[in-house]
Amino acid sequence: MRYAIFDSDTASDDAIALLTSAKFFRLIAVTIVAGNVDFDQQVRNAIFTLDYFGYDEIPVYQGARRPIMGKWEYAKEVHGENGMGEIQEVNVKRSASIGFAPDVILEMAERYSGELEIFAVSPLTNIALAYLKDQRLPKKIKKLWIMGGAFSRGNASPIAEYNFWVDPEAASLVLNAGFDITIVPWETCELGATVDDSFWNEISSLKTKASEFFVKVNSKMRNYSKRKGQKGSVQTDTLTVAVAYNPNLILESIRGKVEVETCSMSRGAMLVDYYGLEGKEPNATVVSRIDGQAFREFLLDVLS
Numbered sequence: 001m002r003y004a005i006f007d008s009d010t011a012s013d014d015a016i017a018l019l020t021s022a023k024f025f026r027l028i029a030v031t032i033v034a035g036n037v038d039f040d041q042q043v044r045n046a047i048f049t050l051d052y053f054g055y056d057e058i059p060v061y062q063g064a065r066r067p068i069m070g071k072w073e074y075a076k077e078v079h080g081e082n083g084m085g086e087i088q089e090v091n092v093k094r095s096a097s098i099g100f101a102p103d104v105i106l107e108m109a110e111r112y113s114g115e116l117e118i119f120a121v122s123p124l125t126n127i128a129l130a131y132l133k134d135q136r137l138p139k140k141i142k143k144l145w146i147m148g149g150a151f152s153r154g155n156a157s158p159i160a161e162y163n164f165w166v167d168p169e170a171a172s173l174v175l176n177a178g179f180d181i182t183i184v185p186w187e188t189c190e191l192g193a194t195v196d197d198s199f200w201n202e203i204s205s206l207k208t209k210a211s212e213f214f215v216k217v218n219s220k221m222r223n224y225s226k227r228k229g230q231k232g233s234v235q236t237d238t239l240t241v242a243v244a245y246n247p248n249l250i251l252e253s254i255r256g257k258v259e260v261e262t263c264s265m266s267r268g269a270m271l272v273d274y275y276g277l278e279g280k281e282p283n284a285t286v287v288s289r290i291d292g293q294a295f296r297e298f299l300l301d302v303l304s
Contacts, residue, residue: 001026003112005105007063008237009035009122010045011075011083012217017237018046019210020302021119022055024245028108028116030060031101033126035166036075037083039065045083047092052213056094063101064125067167070267072123075162080220087216102130109140116140117244120174121147121237123163128170131177138178146174147240149258149270149286150186160268161186164260168268171260181284183258184240185270192290193239195222196231199296203303211303235299242298243287249298252289255282 004025008014010032021027030046032039039062046060066072076083084090099107105126109116118141120127127144131137148163148171156165164171175181195203200222203211222233243249254272257280261269272286 002117003028003115004117004119005029005031005108007031007033007101007118007120007122007126008042008046009033009037010042010049011036011079012085012221013233013235013237014121015045015049015084015217016214016235017119017121017241018049019053020238020241022050022053022058023302024241025117027055027058028112029104030058031063031104031126032060032096033063033101033122034066034072035122035163036079037081038074041082041090043096044090044092047094047096048084048090051092051094053210059097061099061101061104062096064129067123067125068128068169072166078221078224085217085220101126102133105130106134106137109137113140115142117143117145119145119241119244121163121240123166124148124170124174125167128167128173131173135177141179143244144174144179144181145240145244146181146183147189147236148185149183149260151270151272153187153190154269155186157265157268159266161270164270165268168260168262171268172262175258175260175283182243183284183286184236184243185286186236188287188290189234189236189239190230192292193235193295194231195233195235200232202300206300206303208304214303238299239290239295242295243290246298249290249294250287251291254286254288256284256286257282258284258286
């Protein structure tokens, strides 16, 4: 059994990734970080998703309510006011568990030392704060799976992907901390994990509890994406979990030194030293191409 923590700013795509991680991993905690929508709403969204699918034993912990530096904007225009698309009533019967998420990460890393994986599918503030408190953390984490960064087409600025853009200081700290990191960037997700009209209809036709949840929670993100010229909703976070579960989905990747820009208009930009020009040791594997058809089959299996 693979032990994992899901670090999330739970909104539409996160909710499906959360369901996926709970199905295929021993999910020991969900930690919430500032990002997509109002923080307390994110906490409710995570609890709602877990409880809706019968995973009410998995604890949810509150973490950083803002980035380390700078200001950010919610992505309510993407995910809807509450982050859950057409699901208007997000009522929960339990509260977040007691404990600050970065401390919980450190505690679980000690308890499951060498076995614990983290799905960091949101701004990296919680991971950075945990590392700043105990710099031995990277040696205790088996693998850190990051959804973040863009090669050249940003979705939060012309060059930056949202998660890195929200807290580039945290991203820079985490990338240089010594974790075993695999990054799934925006363009890789856009090219291999977009739910176009054909795929959307196929999911809708399943008529299962999970497929109907998917349609409702992703509807507003789908409409927003199509208004921006995309073919449909991009399942970034679910792809990251899928790649972790089945690395055979990766068709091409780059091993290199990765940095994050923290200044001015390029704030949040991901810099990959493809040719080793700086002579620095690689610190991450960046997934550049995935098997889109295999991911499609994987997601249909999850929702069936």
